Structures are given as C-alpha cells and as structure tokens.
Amino acid sequence: MGSIRLSAWTAASSSPAARGFPPSDWRGRVRGRRRRAHCAPPSAPPPPSLGASSRLRVGTQHELLWDCRGGGLGGGGRRDYAKEMEAAVRVVQVACTLCQRVQDSLLLANPAGSGSNSGGVHSKLDRSPVTVADWGVQAIVSWLLSDFFRDESVSIVAEEDDQTLSSSDGTALLESVVAAVNGCLVEAPKYGLRSPEKDLRASDVLQAIRKCSSAGGPKGRFWVLDPVDGTLGFVRGDQYAIALALIEDGEVVLGVLGCPNYPMKKEWLNYHQRYYRLMSKVAPPASGSWNKGCVMYAHKGCGQAWMQPLVHDFGMLNWHNSREIQVSSVSDPVSATFCEPVEKANSSHSFTAGLAHSVGLRKQPLRVYSMVKYAAIARGDAEIFMKFARAGYKEKIWDHAAGVVIIQEAGGVITDAGGCPLDFSRGVYLEGLDRGIIACSGALLHHRILEAVDASWNSSTL
Numbered sequence: 001m002g003s004i005r006l007s008a009w010t011a012a013s014s015s016p017a018a019r020g021f022p023p024s025d026w027r028g029r030v031r032g033r034r035r036r037a038h039c040a041p042p043s044a045p046p047p048p049s050l051g052a053s054s055r056l057r058v059g060t061q062h063e064l065l066w067d068c069r070g071g072g073l074g075g076g077g078r079r080d081y082a083k084e085m086e087a088a089v090r091v092v093q094v095a096c097t098l099c100q101r102v103q104d105s106l107l108l109a110n111p112a113g114s115g116s117n118s119g120g121v122h123s124k125l126d127r128s129p130v131t132v133a134d135w136g137v138q139a140i141v142s143w144l145l146s147d148f149f150r151d152e153s154v155s156i157v158a159e160e161d162d163q164t165l166s167s168s169d170g171t172a173l174l175e176s177v178v179a180a181v182n183g184c185l186v187e188a189p190k191y192g193l194r195s196p197e198k199d200l201r202a203s204d205v206l207q208a209i210r211k212c213s214s215a216g217g218p219k220g221r222f223w224v225l226d227p228v229d230g231t232l233g234f235v236r237g238d239q240y241a242i243a244l245a246l247i248e249d250g251e252v253v254l255g256v257l258g259c260p261n262y263p264m265k266k267e268w269l270n271y272h273q274r275y276y277r278l279m280s281k282v283a284p285p286a287s288g289s290w291n292k293g294c295v296m297y298a299h300k301g302c303g304q305a306w307m308q309p310l311v312h313d314f315g316m317l318n319w320h321n322s323r324e325i326q327v328s329s330v331s332d333p334v335s336a337t338f339c340e341p342v343e344k345a346n347s348s349h350s351f352t353a354g355l356a357h358s359v360g361l362r363k364q365p366l367r368v369y370s371m372v373k374y375a376a377i378a379r380g381d382a383e384i385f386m387k388f389a390r391a392g393y394k395e396k397i398w399d400h401a402a403g404v405v406i407i408q409e410a411g412g413v414i415t416d417a418g419g420c421p422l423d424f425s426r427g428v429y430l431e432g433l434d435r436g437i438i439a440c441s442g443a444l445l446h447h448r449i450l451e452a453v454d455a456s457w458n459s460s461t462l
C-alpha cells in the first residue's frame with residue numbers, strides 16, 4: 001500500500017499570499033521532449049483589492065454565490081457564471097455524499113482497503129480500479145446538470161463509459177449503481193436541487209452516463225468531470241476528489257473540487273485518519289456525524305477561491321459556511337512543502353527528489369492521492385505540486401481542469417515545465433504538455449523549479 005503522510009503536514013501559513021507576477025523571461029525556454037515553441041505567459045490573478053469584492057447572497061434556488069465585481073454580469077462584458085457555479089457546487093456536494101457512502105461500504109467489506117477486486121472494486125482495461133462510485137457520480141452529475149439547465153443543452157466530457165455496465169456481465173453492477181444513484185437523488189432537495197419525480201430506471205442511468213461523451217475541443221462550452229479522481233486512494237480509504245469544471249472556448253472558466261476526506265482544517269487530518277481507520281474496522285462511520293471534508297470552488301478572473309464544508313446527513317447546503325482560501329505566503333524553499341502523487345508510476349519520485357535537492361527544499365514530500373494536492377496548494381497547506389509522468393503518458397483534462405482554476409484564483413501559479421499554461425482546448429488530452437506540471441503558491445518558487453528542471457532534464461532518465 002502506498003504511503004501517505006498526511007500526519008506530517010506542517011503549519012504552512014495561509015495568510016494573504018505574496019503574489020508576484022511571472023518574471024519577464026517567462027516564456028518556454030527549454031530543450032527537451034514535448035517542448036512547445038511559444039506560449040503566452042500564464043495569466044496571473046488580479047490582486048484581490050482590484051474589483052474582487054465578494055459577498056454571499058442566500059435566497060432563492062438560483063441565488064448568486066457572490067458578486068464578483070468587474071467580472072459580474074454587466075461588469076466589463078464578462079460573465080460571472082454565478083448560475084453555473086451554483087449548480088456545480090450543489091451537484092458536487094451530492095456527488096460527495098454518494099462517494100462517501102460507497103467508500104464506507106467498500107471499507108466495511110474490505111477493511112484493509114487493499115484495493116483488490118473484492119468488495120465492489122473492478123478493473124478497467126488499463127487495470128486501474130473503478131467502482132460503483134465512478135459510474136454513480138457520473139450519472140448523478142449528468143442528470144442533475146441537465147435538470148438544472150432545463151432549457152439548455154448540457155455537454156459533458158467525463159472519464160467513464162457505460163460499456164461494462166451495459167454488458168451482460170454488468171447486470172448486478174448496474175443494479176448497485178442505480179441503487180446508489182437513486183439513494184442520493186432522493187435527497188437532492190437538501191442541496192437545493194430537484195429530485196426526479198420517480199426513481200431512475202437502469203436505462204435512465206445508462207443514458208445519463210452515456211450523455212457524458214463530449215470530446216471537448218477549442219470551441220463552445222462543455223463540462224469536464226472526473227467522477228472519482230484518485231480511485232486508488234478511494235478504494236484504500238484515503239484521499240480522493242470529485243472534480244467538475246466548465247470550459248468555454250478552450251479556457252477553464254470555473255472549477256469545483258469535492259474532497260470528502262480533506263477536512264476544512266488541516267489540523268483535523270490526523271484525527272480523521274485515525275478515526276477512519278478505527279471505525280472502518282467495526283462499523284461504517286456515519287458520514288454525517290462530523291464534517292470531515294470540504295468543497296472548493298473558483299471562477300476565472302474573480303481573484304478569489306472559496307471553500308465550504310460538506311453537507312452532512314442532517315444538514316442543508318448553506319452558503320454562509322463558505323470561506324475564502326488563499327495560497328501560502330511562504331516563498332523560501334527551506335520552509336516550503338512539495339506534494340506529488342503517491343504512486344511513483346504516475347510521477348517520477350526520483351526526478352522530483354533531485355529537483356527538491358537542487359532548489360533547497362528540505363521537507364519530506366507529501367504524497368497524496370488525487371487532486372487533493374491542488375486543494376492543498378490552493379488552501380496554503382503546501383507550496384509546490386510537481387508531476388512528471390513517464391514519457392508517452394498523456395495527461396487528461398479532467399485530472400487538472402478544476403484544480404488549475406482554483407489554484408490560480410487562490411493566488412498560485414501553474415504551468416507545464418516549460419512555463420506554458422496548460423492547454424484545455426485540444427480535446428480530452430493536455431496536448432503539447434512540456435514534460436510535467438508545476439504548481440506553486442508564488443512566482444518565485446515556480447521560477448526556481450522551472451530553472452531546476454532545465455538544469456537537470458538532460459541528465460535525467462525521463
């Protein structure tokens with residue numbers, strides 16, 4: 001089982017970030033594979049004082065989440081995506097509930113969380129795990145978004161397809177997915193959403209899953225969903241995320257990250273881990289008994305990112321519980337913490353160890369499953385995220401879209417290793433990605449990591 005060192009999380013500052021703009025020699029300057037010749041410098045978020053006055057309004061079903069001046073309706077012609085954000089946050093909250101229930105039952109069936117094929121964990125063609133939660137989340141997100149935007153066509157790019165469920169071997173699995181979906185949709189009103197008039201049938205669920213077959217691209221608007229990001233963490237009772245983003249004309253305009261095992265305060269992580277390990281041995285923990293997770297969200301150009309607790313079993317979604325998040329102000333490598341995937345098959349631990357050494361990072365890396373790493377950077381729990389996949393691996397847009405916009409709006413910087421913004425306009429893959437992904441709380445650290453990559457790339461085995 002992969003290591004997770006959440007208990008080692010240090011008290012990195014979450015005070016307002018020192019947000020430098022990228023240095024002037026920002027453009028891709030590197031040799032090496034996958035290098036793009038030119039790219040625009042990454043867009044830096046506006047300082048918070050420049051028109052980012054926000055307030056939460058609570059009221060009708062379609063209330064605004066905030067008034068992001070300058071980016072709001074009628075403000076400089078840019079849309080504020082309030083309706084879309086409202087829908088996305090509510091829908092991700094429902095999805096988190098579904099995931100928590102499925103994870104609880106998986107752990108009850110298999111307390112060791114070995115990730116084996118028993119207890120409802122199945123294998124995809126690439127041998128990665130998939131569970132009822134992956135299909136269940138995809139079905140409810142598809143159904144709820146389509147219902148929320150009744151008059152508009154909703155286009156979704158998402159990770160799962162319906163082949164396994166539609167096959168003759170998939171009947172029992174499909175039944176489990178349908179039960180999980182209906183069990184959550186019936187509670188949609190407490191999240192401010194509509195329930196279906198009657199339970200969805202298997203064919204409705206399959207149709208909702210199938211509907212998520214958009215191929216993305218440079219034009220138009222589509223949602224991007226990773227129903228359970230970090231499935232390995234999910235089946236091991238560890239961190240995972242539900243990631244939903246909206247892309248318009250190739251740009252991520254809003255992102256929502258549901259992190260059901262990532263508490264509102266990092267100090268609670270320790271407690272969560274111990275509690276969960278203990279409880280999963282004796283009985284399924286009542287998901288609603290305490291607020292163990294959070295949902296983060298941001299929209300492009302607002303200069304702000306937000307976090308709210310998960311809605312628990314006896315609660316209702318309440319926007320007043322949201323609070324602003326910001327990246328860490330730490331810019332000294334000695335005090336900085338970097339995170340990376342748990343699985344070294346997903347990112348070279350040896351290469352990042354070399355980078356860490358040359359930049360002067362002293363702390364042990366935090367190895368965390370899923371886009372919770374993006375959440376950690378956005379909230380100031382860590383300063384750096386690095387991912388260097390093996391040559392030939394193509395990163396998918398759903399693994400990054402939501403996290404990228406949340407980090408940027410919280411004050412961070414994220415690019416590929418050549419300093420170019422990630423390109424979400426070219427289908428389901430991040431085509432043209434130069435070597436790896438680097439996210440930092442500030443431009444200074446980011447610049448130093450890029451330089452270290454340049455200096456060590458040619459002698460690496462990547």
Ligand SMILES: Nc1ncnc2c1ncn2[C@@H]1O[C@H](COP(=O)(O)O)[C@@H](OP(=O)(O)O)[C@H]1O
Pocket residue numbers: 128226228229230231232340341342343345346347368369370371389390393396399
């Ligand atoms: N060989 C590989 N190299 C890099 N990333 C990979 C990979 N195989 C899978 N991944 C991606 O890494 C994600 C998990 O991220 P992490 O390693 O940070 O926890 C997976 O998301 P899913 O779990 O949604 O499939 C998957 O998209």
Ligand SMILES: [Mg+2]
Pocket residue numbers: 226228229230398399
């Ligand atoms: Mg993923």
